């Protein structure tokens with residue numbers, strides 16, 4: 500069966516105007532002005548795109564898909580994420596990672612969950628390792644995991660400048676980056692190292708040293724949580740000027756930000772004003788980890804789970820609250836991560852790419868349809884496909 504989206508305004512993420520999008524066998528067959536089927540024998544699912552924008556499916560490059568948290572003891576470990584969370588959030592591609600707990604959370608479990616999400620309908624990859632160096636891998640080295648395990652595309656999240664980090668010496672850190680780079684080269688993958696930056700004093704010192712002291716290109720590293728403080732953000736701006744990439748985390752609670760924390764939307768608006776290379780910026784949700792909940796007196800009253808929906812919510816906030824253009828706001832969750840993570844069939848709405856498309860209401864920007872690999876998973880705002888163990 501063919502699917503044709505009629506009369507929809509397409510952002511690729513550049514604006515293409517009002518078009519018809521024709522989808523066949525999971526890929527985009529064409530984007531044209533007036534698509535017509537001449538044969539009566541072909542079954543066509545027409546979607547009326549009038550009043551909607553079509554965006555490329557969103558890419559979330561940092562989600563604790565097998566659960567995260569655990570830093571308040573065993574009862575604070577968050578459960579596995581379910582497919583519908585991604586559908587609601589318009590996320591068609593996700594990269595899973597472990598976190599602080601590299602003992603009870605295992606790489607084999609992460610690889611299996613990532614494969615399950617791909618079988619259930621979206622596209623999923625993962626990073627090998629956890630906060631820790633030496634990196635706990637499946638094959639023995641980061642290079643081996645990236646080369647031999649199809650859904651592993653890099654290393655992460657390795658923690659630096661954080662009291663929970665394994666406090667690696669610089670040489671051990673750079674060895675991990677080198678192993679990841681070579682694994683990427685030999686397998687045609689990104690081999691990127693996703694670096695968690697905490698609120699410590701050393702900040703991005705090791706990352707600047709990789710640029711200044713080695714032959715490894717800055718594009719091998721993707722540091723995250725850069726919006727956690729204004730001082731880290733300022734370092735990040737310097738870092739992009741040297742050719743580095745930056746990732747902003749969307750899942751902080753805008754009502755209870757840390758002292759100098761910036762929302763991802765605010766950080767993006769500042770990047771755009773500062774005239775640095777905005778193609779080097781991405782957003783990720785850090786979703787499915789634990790999140791402290793506060794009452795109005797800022798007292799912690801319990802623990803919740805960070806939502807992957809914050810990814811697109813912060814894009815909307817960038818557009819609505821900070822005047823960022825739709826193109827710029829969308830790029831950080833579509834085209835930019837597709838380039839940085841070397842996912843050539845993702846991130847744009849183009850002929851022969853995967854048919855990963857999100858349709859949103861033009862006025863509210865709310866998600867109406869979510870299409871992953873050509874399959875409609877949300878229709879008129881209603882989820883029509885659930886994960887294997889979710890109640891319909």
Ligand code: ZN
Nearest residue numbers: 656695696724
């Ligand atoms: Zn982190």
